[in-house]
Amino acid sequence: MIGRRGLLVAATLFxxxxxxxxxxxxxxxxxxVLPAGTELNEDARDVPREILHSEYRGDRTSYLVGLGxxxxxxxxxxxxxxxxxxxxxxxxxxxxxxxxxxxxxxxSTRPGNFDTTGPLxxxxxxxxxxxxxxxxxxxxARYLAPYGHDGRMxxxxxxxxxxxxxxxxxxxxxxxxxxxxxxYIQEIxxxxxxxxxARGRLNESAxxxxxxxxxxxxxxxxxxxxxxxxxxxxxxxAFVDHQQHDVGSNGLFKTPTLLNANFNAPYxxxxxxxxxxxxxxxFDRAFGLVLSAQDRADxxxxxxxxxxxxxxxxxxxxxxxFKEISTFSLLLAQAIGMRDRxxxxxxxxxxxxxxxxxxxxxPDHRNPAVTGALTERRLARAALKDVVISLRRIAIAVAxxxxxxxxxxxxxxxDLTFSRAMPLLRGTEPWSLFNPAxxxxxxAQRRQMLRTPAQAQR
Amino acid sequence: xxxxEKRISxxxxxxxxHLPYARSWRAAMLGVIAATALAGNxxxxxxxxxxxxxxxxxxxxxxxxxxxxxxxxxxxxxxxLDGAKRAWIxxxxxxxxxxxxxxxxxxxxxxxxxAWPNASHGFHGIEVELFGANxxxxxxxxxxxIAHLADLHAQIENIPLAPQRLxxxxxxxxxxxxxxxxxxxxxxxxxxxxxDMQSNVDGIELAYRVIFSDAIEASDPQLAGAxxxxxxxxxxxxxxxxxxxxxxxxxxxxxxxxxxxxxxAAPKIGLSKPTLEEGxx
Numbered sequence: 001m002i003g004r005r006g007l008l009v010a011a012t013l014f015x016x017x018x019x020x021x022x023x024x025x026x027x028x029x030x031x032x033v034l035p036a037g038t039e040l041n042e043d044a045r046d047v048p049r050e051i052l053h054s055e056y057r058g059d060r061t062s063y064l065v066g067l068g069x070x071x072x073x074x075x076x077x078x079x080x081x082x083x084x085x086x087x088x089x090x091x092x093x094x095x096x097x098x099x100x101x102x103x104x105x106x107x108s109t110r111p112g113n114f115d116t117t118g119p120l121x122x123x124x125x126x127x128x129x130x131x132x133x134x135x136x137x138x139x140x141a142r143y144l145a146p147y148g149h150d151g152r153m154x155x156x157x158x159x160x161x162x163x164x165x166x167x168x169x170x171x172x173x174x175x176x177x178x179x180x181x182x183x184y185i186q187e188i189x190x191x192x193x194x195x196x197x198a199r200g201r202l203n204e205s206a207x208x209x210x211x212x213x214x215x216x217x218x219x220x221x222x223x224x225x226x227x228x229x230x231x232x233x234x235x236x237x238a239f240v241d242h243q244q245h246d247v248g249s250n251g252l253f254k255t256p257t258l259l260n261a262n263f264n265a266p267y268x269x270x271x272x273x274x275x276x277x278x279x280x281x282x283f284d285r286a287f288g289l290v291l292s293a294q295d296r297a298d299x300x301x302x303x304x305x306x307x308x309x310x311x312x313x314x315x316x317x318x319x320x321x322f323k324e325i326s327t328f329s330l331l332l333a334q335a336i337g338m339r340d341r342x343x344x345x346x347x348x349x350x351x352x353x354x355x356x357x358x359x360x361x362x363p364d365h366r367n368p369a370v371t372g373a374l375t376e377r378r379l380a381r382a383a384l385k386d387v388v389i390s391l392r393r394i395a396i397a398v399a400x401x402x403x404x405x406x407x408x409x410x411x412x413x414x415d416l417t418f419s420r421a422m423p424l425l426r427g428t429e430p431w432s433l434f435n436p437a438x439x440x441x442x443x444a445q446r447r448q449m450l451r452t453p454a455q456a457q458r
Numbered sequence: 459x460x461x462x463e464k465r466i467s468x469x470x471x472x473x474x475x476h477l478p479y480a481r482s483w484r485a486a487m488l489g490v491i492a493a494t495a496l497a498g499n500x501x502x503x504x505x506x507x508x509x510x511x512x513x514x515x516x517x518x519x520x521x522x523x524x525x526x527x528x529x530x531x532x533x534x535x536x537x538x539l540d541g542a543k544r545a546w547i548x549x550x551x552x553x554x555x556x557x558x559x560x561x562x563x564x565x566x567x568x569x570x571x572x573a574w575p576n577a578s579h580g581f582h583g584i585e586v587e588l589f590g591a592n593x594x595x596x597x598x599x600x601x602x603x604i605a606h607l608a609d610l611h612a613q614i615e616n617i618p619l620a621p622q623r624l625x626x627x628x629x630x631x632x633x634x635x636x637x638x639x640x641x642x643x644x645x646x647x648x649x650x651x652x653x654d655m656q657s658n659v660d661g662i663e664l665a666y667r668v669i670f671s672d673a674i675e676a677s678d679p680q681l682a683g684a685x686x687x688x689x690x691x692x693x694x695x696x697x698x699x700x701x702x703x704x705x706x707x708x709x710x711x712x713x714x715x716x717x718x719x720x721x722x723a724a725p726k727i728g729l730s731k732p733t734l735e736e737g738x739x
Contacts, residue, residue: 032640365565369576392714
């Protein structure tokens with residue numbers, strides 16, 4: 001926000017500094033699109049692992065799912081503010097999971113929640129109350145209808161459209177885009193959990209505490225024998241009952257799944273609880289469960305066993321980045337073959353943005369935090385930039401209706417990406433910001449640089 | 459008439475100031491080429507002669523930056539915070555316009571002068587204290603900056619200006635201007651990232667017109683027209699008052715299109731495809 005003082009100074013500057021095209025600017029202004037203090041957690045070193053159902057079965061991902069993945073990660077399908085802030089669906093739902101660290105001042109009350117009816121992205125949908133809700137993981141979404149924290153929408157398609165059009169002020173998505181988004185979201189699997197067997201029961205690998213917890217989970221509540229944890233969180237049904245309930249958290253909310261919940265904090269519809277301990281204490285209070293310390297510990301152990309998942313995170317690396325680049329590249333090739341202009345544009349936009357971002361992980365001579373292998377870093381950067389320009393050539397050819405030229409350029413793009421850029425990046429990775437030590441030095445100095453005047457004077 | 463046109467057609471907007479760009483520009487160029495030839499560089503190719511004629515603008519821009527930095531030093535001495543901020547902003551203009559040259563030709567000085575994003579020295583090191591902390595005790599850093607800019611100014615007088623390296627510089631900067639500025643950009647603390655971008659685009663236009671425009675026009679008028687139009691679009695896109703209203707997708711597309719055009723133009727004017735990172739060829 002530009003303060004009044006900023007505007008005043010800007011006005012003065014306007015008069016004083018006119019050697020060239022005149023535009024005013026705030027002297028102390030913060031010109032970022034999102035409010036100062038925003039944390040999108042985009043620099044996280046560990047990124048949630050995504051398993052698509054087709055990949056899990058060993059099949060090739062369909063064009064529709066690939067296109068949905070692309071749209072999901074493209075700011076272009078959302079509205080003006082989101083686009084300018086470079087925000088896509090994937091910003092909050094990183095690789096289809098959640099984003100526990102995301103925090104936007106004025107839109108969040110704690111990391112991991114976000115007000116979808118706030119003023120920032122679509123003033124028309126602003127309800128003038130700061131009522132953020134937890135950013136949910138989309139793993140297993142196809143099993144988890146109805147949609148929304150209070151289950152307000154029966155159809156995932158309606159829900160997704162509402163997010164795009166009303167929450168983020170995007171243009172009405174085309175039928176193709178909406179179909180693709182829904183197809184992609186329905187492909188996002190739960191991470192496999194080796195502790196669970198048939199009907200959501202713990203298998204033989206479970207320990208004593210977890211087994212005691214499992215028994216407690218199905219034990220009738222003392223004051224209401226018709227109820228138990230398992231009545232709503234049905235183990236054989238992805239730990240949900242597709243219903244809304246009042247569990248003493250100020251309203252009716254949909255039963256959330258407990259699968260992979262270890263990685264879905266914070267908990268409850270508004271993200272009020274940090275961990276399973278607080279969640280168990282809430283039910284203990286709300287339903288008069290009179291849990292002993294042992295009961296509490298056993299229930300937590302059980303929740304942790306149910307909420308587990310194999311290899312929940314990947315360490316961000318050149319390989320991880322190229323996995324996505326490779327998925328989107330395949331989609332681009334198919335889109336050129338099908339002359340699908342909308343998909344080609346989306347691919348050029350999203351891939352180009354990601355490749356540009358990747359180049360910044362290989363700093364040039366201006367970054368004093370990174371030393372060594374400067375020539376190699378430059379080669380890596382140059383190679384990535386050439387890839388970006390090759391993508392642009394594809395877009396230019398397609399805009400001119402020349403799909404043959406686009407096809408020929410795609411071969412150049414493919415070679416530049418996988419035969420030139422990828423090996424260069426892999427070889428230079430130890431001197432890039434993917435190296436944790438370099439990254440730490442870089443981050444520390446960057447934080448120092450970006451502190452606000454108030455922070456600096458403290 | 460924009461800043462570059464003003465500079466090219468004479469400080470006082472004399473002859474040619476109101477002619478369409480191409481004509482005024484050619485008139486000026488003919489003069490420059492003639493002057494260069496008379497100065498004894500008759501053996502140079504026309505492109506080398508144009509590259510040589512860019513030196514004057516470079517000297518002027520770095521001179522402007524040096525002057526601004528000295529003004530900053532004076533403001534610091536009397537602890538005039540707002541005056542110092544104004545001087546810092548003014549000193550950036552010529553510097554950012556010269557980025558076509560600085561990043562590739564003098565990378566060590568570039569690091570000393572414009573280290574980013576982890577700067578404790580140079581423009582951004584000073585920016586951190588001046589704008590980030592409202593402090594004026596950056597005399598030492600400013601003295602160092604003055605020394606580096608003066609060194610650069612002196613070096614520019616004699617440094618060989620190879621057209622290939624200048625083309626690399628134009629293409630590299632064109633690419634960079636299209637980068638993501640959603641986080642507030644390079645000069646975030648002073649809120650002048652948009653000014654940086656405007657100066658960058660001015661610098662691209664200046665170098666393109668002075669050095670390459672005629673040669674490309676002679677070999678492929680259509681390509682020259684496309685490059686000119688793309689630069690005009692970039693200028694229009696950054697001609698806004700607030701970075702937050704920047705249409706970054708459009709700018710990115712144009713920046714990449716300009717690079718693609720320069721890549722296509724290079725062999726037609728006897729140069730190699732420009733590298734987008736100096737020192738990576």
